[in-house]
Amino acid sequence: MKLLLTSGGITNPSIESAMVDLLGKPVRDSHALCVPTAQWGHPMCGPLGARRFVAGGPDDMTGLAWASVGLLELSALSTIGRERWEPWVREADVLLVDGGDATYLAHWMRESGLADLLPSLDGVWVGLSAGSMVMTPRIGPDFVAWSGAPDDRTLGVVDFSIFPHVGHPMMPENTMAEAERWAADLGLPSYALDDDSAIVVAGGRVEVVSEGTWKQLR
Numbered sequence: 181m182k183l184l185l186t187s188g189g190i191t192n193p194s195i196e197s198a199m200v201d202l203l204g205k206p207v208r209d210s211h212a213l214c215v216p217t218a219q220w221g222h223p224m225c226g227p228l229g230a231r232r233f234v235a236g237g238p239d240d241m242t243g244l245a246w247a248s249v250g251l252l253e254l255s256a257l258s259t260i261g262r263e264r265w266e267p268w269v270r271e272a273d274v275l276l277v278d279g280g281d282a283t284y285l286a287h288w289m290r291e292s293g294l295a296d297l298l299p300s301l302d303g304v305w306v307g308l309s310a311g312s313m314v315m316t317p318r319i320g321p322d323f324v325a326w327s328g329a330p331d332d333r334t335l336g337v338v339d340f341s342i343f344p345h346v347g348h349p350m351m352p353e354n355t356m357a358e359a360e361r362w363a364a365d366l367g368l369p370s371y372a373l374d375d376d377s378a379i380v381v382a383g384g385r386v387e388v389v390s391e392g393t394w395k396q397l398r
Contacts, residue, residue, distance in 0.1 A: 185312035188375025221284020257292035279309030
């Protein structure tokens with residue numbers, strides 16, 4: 181599966197162009213599934229945020245002019261049988277994965293079986309914040325908000341970690357200096373991204389796409 185790991189979603193033309201390149205066809209011809217699951221694991225998220233993501237306002241990636249947008253709630257999948265939901269995932273061109281808590285998202289990706297399915301999928305994974313961080317080996321203790329998390333480990337699909345939302349006005353603690361401290365404690369290859377930056381992982385390449393501020397920390 182090809183990955184577009186964003187901090188804030190599809191926030192500028194460069195990130196949107198990178199997504200279209202990964203899709204290999206226009207947005208209007210592409211079928212999406214949106215995944216709000218990570219929101220349920222974070223105490224600052226909840227029904228209103230999940231609804232906004234699913235409903236897809238003009239500034240949300242679910243609000244782009246997709247051919248169709250469906251809802252995939254991972255915490256329900258293990259109750260309905262893989263034979264039902266796997267075709268939905270395989271037929272989708274893109275999974276749009278919301279933020280929240282990355283450890284909670286990782287838990288339900290494993291529990292549902294979606295994590296095991298990822299290597300065989302041909303589509304595009306577009307993550308927003310925790311929806312991107314879930315693909316990394318670890319997120320660092322500072323980003324764990326789910327009380328049920330055993331530690332800060334996530335899926336390890338990629339070999340680097342992500343510090344998101346650098347310079348966000350509603351997250352004054354997310355400075356580049358704090359990102360550098362976080363990366364030093366983590367001891368892994370890492371990137372700090374603002375909400376106008378994203379990482380493309382496809383065909384063995386890792387490339388940053390940005391109209392903002394980012395830094396490779398290790």
